[in-house]
């Protein structure tokens with residue numbers, strides 16, 4: 001159901017790779033809510049060719065940009081304002097990648113070159129987007145910038161590796177830049193901490209199927225899906241959340257406030273019974 005929440009708003013959406021991507025769902029919802037926007041991803045991701053169908057469906061243009069490259073971001077933001085006919089009202093940063101995770105290097109045996117790449121792609125790129133937008137005065141008053149995070153920024157979750165550090169930095173950038181951008185331009189900067197979700201990036205997380213099952217059992221409302229996340233992003237881009245800034249907003253069915261649930265306890269009990277040497 002659409003509410004015209006983003007009617008007349010202009011946006012830039014980073015990170016739609018395929019129809020599993022959270023950014024893909026956000027683009028579909030933002031379109032339903034009346035927004036116009038530019039879709040962007042790396043030249044390599046664009047060569048995979050799937051983004052064109054989303055662009056067609058949402059009447060959007062696609063502009064390539066590596067989000068770690070400040071010059072490419074400047075071109076992207078300038079071209080977006082030209083194409084959309086004015087300043088930008090909302091931005092989604094939906095970008096994450098760890099070469100250490102990809103290569104299966106554990107946190108105690110990281111490659112430091114890869115580690116820097118993880119931080120650059122997954123966190124510093126958020127600073128770069130904000131820096132370029134501020135330099136070009138590209139965002140409207142009360143505009144809204146959202147990046148996607150994960151609870152591993154606050155709590156250690158097995159296998160999340162150096163992405164946990166990247167998410168901590170990402171959330172800190174939202175606070176630090178949120179202060180400056182809010183004070184000077186009334187622009188909101190937040191992160192949304194999403195449940196584990198089966199996407200291309202999500203599938204790279206060690207044991208993602210068990211993690212999904214665990215957090216589903218732990219969360220009173222169950223895991224939030226990519227579609228649920230799109231709904232939340234749209235409300236954060238809308239005028240209904242104008243005074244929300246510098247926040248890390250948990251969107252996880254309650255997971256982050258739980259210690260142990262009945263459903264998780266029942267499963268844990270069962271596994272104990274399955275292990276005779278530990279049974280009662």
Ligand SMILES: NC(=O)c1ccc[n+]([C@@H]2O[C@H](COP(=O)([O-])OP(=O)(O)OC[C@H]3O[C@@H](n4cnc5c(N)ncnc54)[C@H](O)[C@@H]3O)[C@@H](O)[C@H]2O)c1
Pocket residue numbers: 014015016017018020021022023041042045065066067068093094095096097121148149150193194195196197198199200201202203
């Ligand atoms: N899937 C999950 O379980 C989950 C949970 C919480 C948060 N998140 C976060 O959501 C965001 C989106 O991930 P997703 O799950 O939709 O997976 P995804 O793989 O569909 O999206 C990740 C995107 O990052 C893009 N990207 C990588 N390097 C880039 C660069 N240098 N410049 C620009 N774009 C680049 C990729 O091309 C891809 O489109 C990420 O920040 C991720 O960490 C995901």
